Amino acid sequence: MNTVHTLDVRAHINSRPMGAYQWLLLVLCFLIITTDGIDVAIMGFLAPAITKEWGVSRAAFGAVMSAAPIGLAIGALFVGPLSDRYGRKKMLVGAVAWFGSFSLLCSTANDVYSLSLLRFLTGLGLGAAMPTTTTLLSEYVPEKSRSTLLAIMFTGFNLGSALVGFGAAALLPDYGWRGVLVAGGLIPLACLPFYLWLIPESARFMVVRKYPSRRIARTMRRVVGSSMSDTASFTSVEPAVQGGAPVNALLSPGYRKVTLSLWATYFMGLLVIYLLSGWLPTLIKDAGLPIESAAKLTALFQLGGTIGALVVGWLMDRWTPNKVIACAYLGGAVFILFLASGSVQSSLFAAFVLLSGFCMSGAQTGLNAFAPSCYPTAVRATGVSWMQGMGRFGSIFGSFAGGLMLSMGWGFSAVIAILAIPATIAALSIVVTRFAPRSLAAA
Numbered sequence: 001m002n003t004v005h006t007l008d009v010r011a012h013i014n015s016r017p018m019g020a021y022q023w024l025l026l027v028l029c030f031l032i033i034t035t036d037g038i039d040v041a042i043m044g045f046l047a048p049a050i051t052k053e054w055g056v057s058r059a060a061f062g063a064v065m066s067a068a069p070i071g072l073a074i075g076a077l078f079v080g081p082l083s084d085r086y087g088r089k090k091m092l093v094g095a096v097a098w099f100g101s102f103s104l105l106c107s108t109a110n111d112v113y114s115l116s117l118l119r120f121l122t123g124l125g126l127g128a129a130m131p132t133t134t135t136l137l138s139e140y141v142p143e144k145s146r147s148t149l150l151a152i153m154f155t156g157f158n159l160g161s162a163l164v165g166f167g168a169a170a171l172l173p174d175y176g177w178r179g180v181l182v183a184g185g186l187i188p189l190a191c192l193p194f195y196l197w198l199i200p201e202s203a204r205f206m207v208v209r210k211y212p213s214r215r216i217a218r219t220m221r222r223v224v225g226s227s228m229s230d231t232a233s234f235t236s237v238e239p240a241v242q243g244g245a246p247v248n249a250l251l252s253p254g255y256r257k258v259t260l261s262l263w264a265t266y267f268m269g270l271l272v273i274y275l276l277s278g279w280l281p282t283l284i285k286d287a288g289l290p291i292e293s294a295a296k297l298t299a300l301f302q303l304g305g306t307i308g309a310l311v312v313g314w315l316m317d318r319w320t321p322n323k324v325i326a327c328a329y330l331g332g333a334v335f336i337l338f339l340a341s342g343s344v345q346s347s348l349f350a351a352f353v354l355l356s357g358f359c360m361s362g363a364q365t366g367l368n369a370f371a372p373s374c375y376p377t378a379v380r381a382t383g384v385s386w387m388q389g390m391g392r393f394g395s396i397f398g399s400f401a402g403g404l405m406l407s408m409g410w411g412f413s414a415v416i417a418i419l420a421i422p423a424t425i426a427a428l429s430i431v432v433t434r435f436a437p438r439s440l441a442a443a
Contacts, residue, residue, distance in 0.1 A: 025137060028198060033129075046177040049176065075127025079091050081247060087205060098124065108178075148317050207377075208377045262430075266391030270391045274395040280353075308328065316370065322370065325370060333420040336356050340413045341413065371387050
C-alpha cells in the first residue's frame with residue numbers, strides 16, 4: 001500500500017535554515033528592488049537638463065515629477081488582487097517588463113505632456129513590482145529571520161536611488177538625458193530572462209490555489225532543496241478568509257483594524273519621508289548653507305535610512321515587531337523636533353539628519369517587512385499592495401504640502417517641526433492595533 005505523505009509548506013520552510021536557492025532568490029529580489037529604485041529616482045537627476053533643453057519652468061515640469069508617484073499608487077492598488085489570483089511570478093515579471101519598457105520609451109518624449117504620460121505608465125509598473133517582490137520573498141524565507149531578510153532586500157531601493165545619481169553624472173555629458181533613460185530601461189529588461197528562468201512561483205500560493213502536487217513538489221525541491229515525491233500531498237495552514245474578493249476581505253471584521261492601521265501608518269510615514277527628502281535641500285539652502293552642503297546633508301538622511309532598515313529588521317525578529325516599528329517612529333518624531341530646534345550651522349545638525357533618517361526610513365522599511373505576516377496567503381499580495389498603494393498618497397501629499405508651506409512663507413523650523421505630528425500618529429496607529437486576527441490565531 002502506498003502511503004501519501006502530507007507536507008505543510010509553511011511549517012517545512014520555517015523548520016529549515018536558508019538554502020542556497022533561497023539566498024539566490026533574495027539576490028534576485030534585491031536586484032528588482034534596485035532597478036525599481038533607479039527608475040523611481042531617475043527623473044530627479046534629469047530635470048535640470050530637460051527643463052533647460054525644452055525651455056520650461058520648474059513649475060511646468062511639476063506634472064512630469066508627479067506623474068510617476070500617481071502611477072506608483074495606482075499600480076500598487078491593482079497588482080495585489082491580480083497577484084492573489086494569477087500568481088506572484090507572472091505579476092512580478094510583467095511589472096519589470098512594463099516599467100523597463102516604458103522607461104525606455106520615455107527617452108523618445110519631446111514635450112512635457114508626452115513625458116508626463118510615459119512617466120505615469122512607468123509608475124504603474126514600478127508600483128506593481130515592489131509589493132509583489134515583498135510578497136514572494138516573504139513566502140519563501142523562514143519567519144524567524146523574515147524581517148531582517150526583507151530589510152536587506154529593501155536596501156536595494158536606496159542603492160538604486162544612489163547609483164542613478166552616479167550613472168547620470170557619467171552619462172549626461174556624452175549621451176544626454178535621453179541616454180540616461182535608455183540605460184534605465186535597458187537594465188531591468190536585460191535582467192528579465194534571468195528572472196523568468198530563476199524566480200519560482202510561490203509554493204504557498206500554489207497550495208492555496210490547488211495547483212498539481214507534481215508542480216509543487218518540483219518547485220519545493222528546487223527552492224528548498226529537500227527530497228519529496230511527486231505524489232506527496234501539500235497543505236499550508238491558513239485562516240479562513242471572509243468577504244469574497246481580496247479587497248473586501250481586507251475590510252472584513254477579522255482584518256479591518258489591522259488593514260486600517262497599516263494604511264494610516266504607511267501614509268503618515270511616507271508623508272514625512274517624502275517631504276523631508278524632497279524639500280530638505282531647499283530648506284537648508286534657504287537657511288543659509290550652499291546647495292552643495294545641502295545636498296550632502298540630505299544624503300545623510302538616506303544613509304541613515306539604509307542603516308536603520310537593517311537595525312529595525314534585526315530587532316523585529318527578536319522582539320514584538322509592531323512595538324519596534326512604533327519605537328522607531330517615535331524616535332523619528334523626537335529627532336525631527338531636535339532638527340527643527342537646532343541651527344543648520346550647528347555641529348549636531350548632521351547627526352540629527354542622520355538619526356531622523358535612521359528612525360523614519362527604518363520604521364517604514366520595517367512596516368514593509370511586517371505587513372506580509374498580517375494576512376493569509378489568499379489575500380497577502382492584496383494586503384501588502386494596498387498598504388503601499390494607500391501610503392503612496394501620503395508621499396504625494398507630503399511633496400505637495402512642502403511646496404505649499406514654503407509658498408505661504410513658513411520657515412525652516414516650522415516646516416520641520418510639524419512633521420513630528422504625523423510621525424507620532426504613525427507610531428500610535430501601529431502600536432495600538434492588535435496584529436493577530438482571531439482567524440489567523442486560530443490557524
